[in-house]
Amino acid sequence: MKSKQQRQLFYLVPYGAWLLLFVIAPLFLLLFQSLTSANGGLTLHNYAVYFGSGTYLRMTFNSVWFAFLITLITLVISYPMAYLLNQLKRKQFWLLLVILPTWINLLLKTYAFIGLLSKTGTVNNFMSFFGIAPQQLLFSDWSFLLVAAYIEIPFMILPIFNSLAEIDPKLEQASRDLGANKWQTLRRVILPLSMPGVKAGIQAVFIPSLSLFMITRLIGGNRVITLGTAIEEHFLVTQNWQLGSTIGVILIVAMVVTMILTRDRVKKNTRK
Amino acid sequence: MKKLLSSVVAILIVVAVLFGAQRYLAAKTGSGEGGSKVLNLYNWGDYIDPALLKKFTKETGYKVSYETFDSNEAMFTKVKQGGTSYDLAVPSEYMIEKMKAANLLLPLDHRTLTELKNYDSRFLNQSFDRHNKYSVPYFWGTLGIIYNDKYVKASDVQHWDDLWSSKFKNQVMLIDSARDVLGFTLITQGKSVNDKSTADLAAAQGKLTTLMPNVKAIIADEIKMYIAQDEASIAVTYSGEASEAMVNNKHLHYVVPSEGSNLWFDNIVMPKTAKHKAAAYAFLNFISEPKNAAQNAEYIGYATPNKKALALLPKSIREDKQFYPDAKTVSHLQVYSDLGQKWTEKYNDAFLEFKMTQR
Amino acid sequence: MKKAFKWSNLYLWFVFILLYLPIFFLIIYSFNAGDVMQGWDGFSLKHYVELFADTRIIEIVVNTFLIALLSSLLASILGTAGALYIYDQRNRLIKNIFLSLNNILLVSPDVIIGASFLILFTVVGFSLGFASVLLSHIAFSIPIVVLMVLPRLQEMNQSLVAAAKDLGANNWQMLSRVILPVISPGILAGFFMAFTYSLDDFAVTFFVTGNGFSTLSVEIYSRARQGVSLEINALSAMMFIVSLVLVLLYYVISTRSSKNKKRGTRLVTPATEGL
Numbered sequence: 001m002k003s004k005q006q007r008q009l010f011y012l013v014p015y016g017a018w019l020l021l022f023v024i025a026p027l028f029l030l031l032f033q034s035l036t037s038a039n040g041g042l043t044l045h046n047y048a049v050y051f052g053s054g055t056y057l058r059m060t061f062n063s064v065w066f067a068f069l070i071t072l073i074t075l076v077i078s079y080p081m082a083y084l085l086n087q088l089k090r091k092q093f094w095l096l097l098v099i100l101p102t103w104i105n106l107l108l109k110t111y112a113f114i115g116l117l118s119k120t121g122t123v124n125n126f127m128s129f130f131g132i133a134p135q136q137l138l139f140s141d142w143s144f145l146l147v148a149a150y151i152e153i154p155f156m157i158l159p160i161f162n163s164l165a166e167i168d169p170k171l172e173q174a175s176r177d178l179g180a181n182k183w184q185t186l187r188r189v190i191l192p193l194s195m196p197g198v199k200a201g202i203q204a205v206f207i208p209s210l211s212l213f214m215i216t217r218l219i220g221g222n223r224v225i226t227l228g229t230a231i232e233e234h235f236l237v238t239q240n241w242q243l244g245s246t247i248g249v250i251l252i253v254a255m256v257v258t259m260i261l262t263r264d265r266v267k268k269n270t271r272k
Numbered sequence: 273m274k275k276l277l278s279s280v281v282a283i284l285i286v287v288a289v290l291f292g293a294q295r296y297l298a299a300k301t302g303s304g305e306g307g308s309k310v311l312n313l314y315n316w317g318d319y320i321d322p323a324l325l326k327k328f329t330k331e332t333g334y335k336v337s338y339e340t341f342d343s344n345e346a347m348f349t350k351v352k353q354g355g356t357s358y359d360l361a362v363p364s365e366y367m368i369e370k371m372k373a374a375n376l377l378l379p380l381d382h383r384t385l386t387e388l389k390n391y392d393s394r395f396l397n398q399s400f401d402r403h404n405k406y407s408v409p410y411f412w413g414t415l416g417i418i419y420n421d422k423y424v425k426a427s428d429v430q431h432w433d434d435l436w437s438s439k440f441k442n443q444v445m446l447i448d449s450a451r452d453v454l455g456f457t458l459i460t461q462g463k464s465v466n467d468k469s470t471a472d473l474a475a476a477q478g479k480l481t482t483l484m485p486n487v488k489a490i491i492a493d494e495i496k497m498y499i500a501q502d503e504a505s506i507a508v509t510y511s512g513e514a515s516e517a518m519v520n521n522k523h524l525h526y527v528v529p530s531e532g533s534n535l536w537f538d539n540i541v542m543p544k545t546a547k548h549k550a551a552a553y554a555f556l557n558f559i560s561e562p563k564n565a566a567q568n569a570e571y572i573g574y575a576t577p578n579k580k581a582l583a584l585l586p587k588s589i590r591e592d593k594q595f596y597p598d599a600k601t602v603s604h605l606q607v608y609s610d611l612g613q614k615w616t617e618k619y620n621d622a623f624l625e626f627k628m629t630q631r
Numbered sequence: 632m633k634k635a636f637k638w639s640n641l642y643l644w645f646v647f648i649l650l651y652l653p654i655f656f657l658i659i660y661s662f663n664a665g666d667v668m669q670g671w672d673g674f675s676l677k678h679y680v681e682l683f684a685d686t687r688i689i690e691i692v693v694n695t696f697l698i699a700l701l702s703s704l705l706a707s708i709l710g711t712a713g714a715l716y717i718y719d720q721r722n723r724l725i726k727n728i729f730l731s732l733n734n735i736l737l738v739s740p741d742v743i744i745g746a747s748f749l750i751l752f753t754v755v756g757f758s759l760g761f762a763s764v765l766l767s768h769i770a771f772s773i774p775i776v777v778l779m780v781l782p783r784l785q786e787m788n789q790s791l792v793a794a795a796k797d798l799g800a801n802n803w804q805m806l807s808r809v810i811l812p813v814i815s816p817g818i819l820a821g822f823f824m825a826f827t828y829s830l831d832d833f834a835v836t837f838f839v840t841g842n843g844f845s846t847l848s849v850e851i852y853s854r855a856r857q858g859v860s861l862e863i864n865a866l867s868a869m870m871f872i873v874s875l876v877l878v879l880l881y882y883v884i885s886t887r888s889s890k891n892k893k894r895g896t897r898l899v900t901p902a903t904e905g906l
Contacts, residue, residue, distance in 0.1 A: 236343055236345045283704050312842075355757070
């Protein structure tokens with residue numbers, strides 16, 4: 001038993017120090033800021049502003065909705081991709097090729113998309129061969145979803161791929177031997193076993209999607225406003241750090257709640 | 273385990289090589305802390321002719337470490353927090369007022385500033401900095417409308433109210449700035465851009481909402497790229513941005529509506545973090561020299577407040593009404609003053625609500 | 632059977648093309664004689680010439696990789712420790728608290744992370760520059776490593792650990808001989824994710840950098856005010872080629888040392904057989 005305590009301490013010290021310095025301390029600062037007024041007094045005014053104004057609530061809803069759509073699109077594209085990658089012979093190599101695009105700067109890729117999607121851009125030029133008049137592609141919800149999903153796909157594929165790679169191929173074989181067809185094996189064996197990866201992927205995509213801000217402007221033309229945009233605005237433009245922190249705190253609370261919810265649900269599912 | 277360990281070793285070797293390369297390059301470019309013969313200049317990205325920096329080093333021996341920011345507010349945050357040592361920064365006028373109020377600026381010694389006499393008196397002694405106690409003008413400009421004559425007739429876009437015309441459905445790009453967009457709306461209603469009345473602001477917001485069907489996007493610096501590439505036919509943006517877009521597309525024109533608009537300044541100030549004051553004064557005098565200021569203005573494409581430098585510029589630039597508007601238009605231009613926290617928030621909230629009325 | 636196989640290949644190709652389309656677009660335009668990513672004005676290498684003459688940007692590239700490699704390495708170590716602690720923790724409440732705290736940095740918008748780190752460094756009196764950027768990058772990379780390693784641990788067979796314990800393995804032996812080999816793919820994945828996050832980060836670095844230190848993202852964002860110059864495209868093209876070569880190299884090395892790998896997989900297989 002003593003050795004376990006020793007072991008735990010050994011892990012806890014570096015990790016705990018990080019938590020204390022870079023998570024708990026900033027979190028405390030954030031909470032403190034959200035509870036102060038511009039003059040420094042303690043107040044709940046910022047929360048009243050947030051919950052009292054339809055604007056912020058509507059924006060929050062919008063933001064969650066878009067993050068949900070991005071996650072869904074990413075998941076639908078990524079799961080089959082991760083599954084098929086896993087069937088390949090040199091899968092580690094192909095996986096690296098999936099990660100590679102993320103090493104090119106985000107802003108540059110966004111600029112490339114602007115070049116592709118703009119009125120005189122490559123896609124419209126290509127479509128004009130088929131006689132389809134120049135379409136307005138930029139500054140629409142669709143272009144925003146496309147680019148956001150594009151950016152997040154590798155972050156979804158990687159964890160799913162990992163949990164799929166973990167599954168023993170013999171299990172699949174056993175399921176086949178027992179008379180299950182390909183779909184049944186996928187649904188009853190592979191899918192439940194890869195759930196942790198899917199969950200990690202959703203967390204890695206949904207949460208950052210709530211706070212996208214560069215693409216909302218460049219591709220969405222500020223027609224899509226996320227929580228991230230609002231926070232960015234309050235920290236950098238209005239300099240109303242108090243309200244910015246308030247939105248941040250609300251975001252964090254929402255995250256903790258969803259995490260606890262998904263955790264329990266997944267547990268139940270696997271028990272079945 | 274072996275594999276993990278060898279990966280770690282491999283990474284560390286690469287790190288060591290990179291570290292060596294970084295030391296070597298840093299010594300070559302003179303970045304980093306450096307010695308005392310250094311000037312830390314904090315400026316907007318690509319907002320000075322790099323050749324001038326080289327010339328400055330050659331003439332005075334001070335190496336320039338050029339660091340950039342992308343918004344006045346980001347600059348303010350950095351200077352306020354301390355941890356850095358900027359000797360000179362280039363904020364806009366309202367930010368100078370704010371920095372002054374926050375005690376972040378050092379007063380300039382006018383006896384050492386020998387070249388201040390080169391500036392046009394119209395751009396000195398402004399409301400945000402009386403007697404130029406804290407700042408030296410760098411560039412100035414206006415807010416206006418840029419349009420493409422392939423799609424839009426000049427006579428259709430001479431005034432702010434023209435933006436509301438039903439002809440321009442889904443064609444207008446707006447600059448993503450609460451003060452600028454609400455500002456021109458207030459002007460159409462005969463109000464000041466520094467208006468502090470709840471009723472006026474609400475009226476302006478109401479009018480702005482009706483502009484939405486015409487709005488294609490609300491973006492920032494990218495406007496010049498989009499408008500040069502025919503993505504939109506009309507945009508509201510700053511004169512400097514417009515001049516850059518016009519270099520790339522001959523069909524573009526810039527208009528400052530005669531009923532009034534915003535007149536903005538970017539001035540050089542010395543933040544409290546300054547550690548190399550002698551270098552800072554040397555630079556202020558250097559950039560105020562007519563020849564250098566003219567070279568810089570030609571490179572950047574913004575309007576120079578330096579009278580003697582203006583005289584050195586080619587006639588085509590000097591007499592371009594789009595960027596050096598006549599005295600009558602200038603007399604209608606308004607300068608932003610710092611609204612204070614409460615009203616800045618109100619403007620921003622109104623603007624955020626406007627952005628959300630989209631669909 | 633044969634047909635189904637082809638369909639899956641088609642899908643793979645489709646996703647790969649989607650992933651690489653913008654990048655090839657960038658690379659092709661880096662050879663454009665014109666100055667914008669629009670309209671082709673003929674082939675030219677002038678942007679590459681500009682790039683190599685620009686010592687400042689080369690220094691920044693070196694800085695960026697230095698920060699990315701160091702921060703992701705250290706974050707992998709700290710993150711693995713964190714994952715092991717959370718995994719070892721039997722108390723569900725404490726476990727959930729740690730997990731939630733872990734994820735806070737993932738949920739927080741970069742702007743908040745950057746701003747709060749800036750306040751933190753100011754409170755502590757830490758001067759801004761290389762060290763502050765490195766610390767921040769380590770800090771925001773740790774949670775992703777934890778997230779990558781934890782599933783591996785949870786899938787690890789308990790009987791393997793129990794067996795090792797019965798055979799008298801001490802903590803260190805258990806870690807190095809049993810646990811680490813099993814979770815090493817997770818650590819590697821975490822390292823890559825951390826590396827990626829670090830390369831891509833703009834907002835946090837923007838806040839905590841100072842005294843002349845800059846990374847590629849910050850430099851590109853500040854240059855973007857004038858429209859991205861194709862010199863940056865040339866740089867991306869070069870970085871892309873180098874990364875591609877590294878990936879190929881990695882592949883060659885890993886296949887050559889496949890003997891080691893087999894030993895590794897053999898260790899995993901009996902572990903999962905017990906399921």
